[in-house]
Amino acid sequence: MTDRKALIDKLKQGNAPALARAITLLEEGELDIPSVDQYIGATGKAVRIGVTGPPGAGKSSLIDWLIKHIRNSGEMAGVLATDPSSPFTGGAILGDRIRMQHHFLDDKVFIRSLGSRGAQGGISRITRDAAHLMQAAGYRFIILETVGVGQTELDIMNIADTVLVVLVPESGDFIQAMKAGLMEIADIFVVNKSDREGSKQLVNALKLLAETSQPGHDAWEIPIMLTNGLDGSGTSELFQTIQKHIEFMESHKETALFLRKRLHGLKQLIVEQLSVRINSAVNAEVPEHYKKELSDPSISLYSIFNRIMHDRDFTAQILK
Amino acid sequence: MTDRKALIDKLKQGNAPALARAITLLEEGELDIPSVDQYIGATGKAVRIGVTGPPGAGKSSLIDWLIKHIRNSGEMAGVLATDPSSPFTGGAILGDRIRMQHHFLDDKVFIRSLGSRGAQGGISRITRDAAHLMQAAGYRFIILETVGVGQTELDIMNIADTVLVVLVPESGDFIQAMKAGLMEIADIFVVNKSDREGSKQLVNALKLLAETSQPGHDAWEIPIMLTNGLDGSGTSELFQTIQKHIEFMESHKETALFLRKRLHGLKQLIVEQLSVRINSAVNAEVPEHYKKELSDPSISLYSIFNRIMHDRDFTAQILK
Numbered sequence: 001m002t003d004r005k006a007l008i009d010k011l012k013q014g015n016a017p018a019l020a021r022a023i024t025l026l027e028e029g030e031l032d033i034p035s036v037d038q039y040i041g042a043t044g045k046a047v048r049i050g051v052t053g054p055p056g057a058g059k060s061s062l063i064d065w066l067i068k069h070i071r072n073s074g075e076m077a078g079v080l081a082t083d084p085s086s087p088f089t090g091g092a093i094l095g096d097r098i099r100m101q102h103h104f105l106d107d108k109v110f111i112r113s114l115g116s117r118g119a120q121g122g123i124s125r126i127t128r129d130a131a132h133l134m135q136a137a138g139y140r141f142i143i144l145e146t147v148g149v150g151q152t153e154l155d156i157m158n159i160a161d162t163v164l165v166v167l168v169p170e171s172g173d174f175i176q177a178m179k180a181g182l183m184e185i186a187d188i189f190v191v192n193k194s195d196r197e198g199s200k201q202l203v204n205a206l207k208l209l210a211e212t213s214q215p216g217h218d219a220w221e222i223p224i225m226l227t228n229g230l231d232g233s234g235t236s237e238l239f240q241t242i243q244k245h246i247e248f249m250e251s252h253k254e255t256a257l258f259l260r261k262r263l264h265g266l267k268q269l270i271v272e273q274l275s276v277r278i279n280s281a282v283n284a285e286v287p288e289h290y291k292k293e294l295s296d297p298s299i300s301l302y303s304i305f306n307r308i309m310h311d312r313d314f315t316a317q318i319l320k
Numbered sequence: 321m322t323d324r325k326a327l328i329d330k331l332k333q334g335n336a337p338a339l340a341r342a343i344t345l346l347e348e349g350e351l352d353i354p355s356v357d358q359y360i361g362a363t364g365k366a367v368r369i370g371v372t373g374p375p376g377a378g379k380s381s382l383i384d385w386l387i388k389h390i391r392n393s394g395e396m397a398g399v400l401a402t403d404p405s406s407p408f409t410g411g412a413i414l415g416d417r418i419r420m421q422h423h424f425l426d427d428k429v430f431i432r433s434l435g436s437r438g439a440q441g442g443i444s445r446i447t448r449d450a451a452h453l454m455q456a457a458g459y460r461f462i463i464l465e466t467v468g469v470g471q472t473e474l475d476i477m478n479i480a481d482t483v484l485v486v487l488v489p490e491s492g493d494f495i496q497a498m499k500a501g502l503m504e505i506a507d508i509f510v511v512n513k514s515d516r517e518g519s520k521q522l523v524n525a526l527k528l529l530a531e532t533s534q535p536g537h538d539a540w541e542i543p544i545m546l547t548n549g550l551d552g553s554g555t556s557e558l559f560q561t562i563q564k565h566i567e568f569m570e571s572h573k574e575t576a577l578f579l580r581k582r583l584h585g586l587k588q589l590i591v592e593q594l595s596v597r598i599n600s601a602v603n604a605e606v607p608e609h610y611k612k613e614l615s616d617p618s619i620s621l622y623s624i625f626n627r628i629m630h631d632r633d634f635t636a637q638i639l640k
Binding site for chain 1: 611635
């Protein structure tokens with residue numbers, strides 16, 4: 001464990017290669033945050049900005065502008081981009097990388113695309129844990145980018161403190177499909193490419209959506225920001241609005257929304273950690289003790305499950 | 321609970337509306353199989369045939385033919401089609417439905433597309449539990465159709481006793497992307513639209529793939545079947561090969577592959593069920609007892625987790 005401690009120490013000094021190495025270990029399932037939590041200790045503050053929306057909404061050029069504003073404010077910026085779950089569409093990430101490559105010369109900007117190779121719990125766990133490491137490394141703003149709208153993307157957006165849903169006039173289908181989910185995660189709507197035809201209608205539709213249902217957002221009214229990723233217009237105002245949302249959340253730390261986000265994260269963490277233990281407990285106990293039941297297809301898994309839950313040898317391994 | 325028992329009783333008599341109603345309850349998170357396992361009891365045998373492959377490989381016309389062969393053998397046939405996780409591509413399911421609509425007049429054929437609305441554990445859990453209900457209702461062959469290659473699709477294929485991977489000459493990218501995953505789940509390769517150019521190269525590529533790596537398939541050699549969904553050629557042989565694979569599995573019930581499949585299912589079941597309990601335990605215990613920690617963003621979720629795992633009030637609720 002001493003090499004883990006040395007790695008964490010280096011990372012906490014803001015060493016980017018150490019951070020990169022630690023994230024790789026996360027991806028490979030070789031690093032588990034709760035087990036090194038004592039080395040990490042207090043991390044200082046960080047803001048996780050979730051950026052989601054359909055492909056083609058211009059998320060990456062918007063992120064490009066956000067990085068500039070973050071750097072101008074004197075803070076370090078991190079980006080975690082998640083590969084879409086489909087292996088067919090890996091190309092988009094490459095595009096993002098090229099667009100963002102002028103930041104590569106800035107050592108206060110850390111950009112990383114994530115995959116979930118060997119690790120348990122999948123990409124949302126890795127994103128959360130990588131963001132925690134970046135926070136420990138001194139990044140004050142951490143941007144989490146996802147594409148699309150599956151459960152994984154919603155899980156990642158639930159990690160974020162502030163979620164931007166980026167839309168363009170062509171995003172009608174996306175909004176239709178995501179109505180409830182969008183409203184649950186969105187803190188700020190961004191209408192990008194706002195010079196295009198149809199922007200006004202989109203703004204009106206979003207206003208209606210924001211007015212009719214605001215589950216759990218307390219007194220925060222979802223603002224609708226107009227931006228243009230090409231010339232950066234509106235992005236400075238967007239950055240200010242993000243900061244306003246952060247202040248709002250900080251002054252509402254005991255409200256339902258804040259606690260809900262934290263509770264959600266805690267549940268995910270417990271399920272993940274217990275899943276790992278269940279996995280090893282099943283491997284260690286079940287094949288030998290339940291071989292007869294397992295090899296008889298007429299005995300359903302449901303009844304084996306009911307029996308196992310009363311097996312003290314088994315349950316003790318889960319709640320050790 | 322008496323209405324649940326009545327529903328299960330009806331379903332066990334092969335009543336299709338009762339089966340449909342029970343599956344809807346599953347989707348809505350209102351029915352939990354372990355808790356009604358006593359009413360279901362012994363189910364009789366059933367074979368789960370997994371059918372996966374890229375969009376456009378002709379899976380649904382192939383399934384159409386398989387239904388015919390199953391019905392000709394005198395057995396009842398069920399199909400569970402899972403909506404792709406992306407809401408953009410819902411249209412394909414409609415296409416499947418139209419193509420299969422001539423089976424709707426046959427009351428020994430039950431076709432259902434599944435979504436994972438309110439239920440915990442997602443679509444693979446619902447598919448598994450719906451298949452169990454169909455088994456209880458007397459369906460001897462249950463076809464599980466998935467599109468694409470995400471983790472969810474692999475989870476669903478892990479439920480199947482026999483997995484067909486359906487490919488066409490154009491599926492090169494799919495095979496490239498899925499090499500390891502494909503080999504792990506495939507029991508039978510199907511080269512569909514086999515009259516097209518490039519079929520021979522595809523067969524050769526698959527042969528090579530099947531020869532170089534067969535993890536855990538014991539003595540089963542993955543056959544490569546040629547079919548044509550338009551005129552049904554090769555589909556009768558495919559159905560025979562499926563039956564051969566089932567016989568093989570039945571005569572190898574104590575081998576690594578069989579046990580691995582069952583163990584995998586058991587792990588999923590335990591994780592799911594404990595997730596539900598974790599969810600209620602967190603909701604019941606944490607907001608009140610850990611409010612201070614939760615509302616202080618400088619205390620990481622990881623350290624709250626470490627504390628909760630030593631909280632007897634909490635852990636007792638998970639392993640009750």
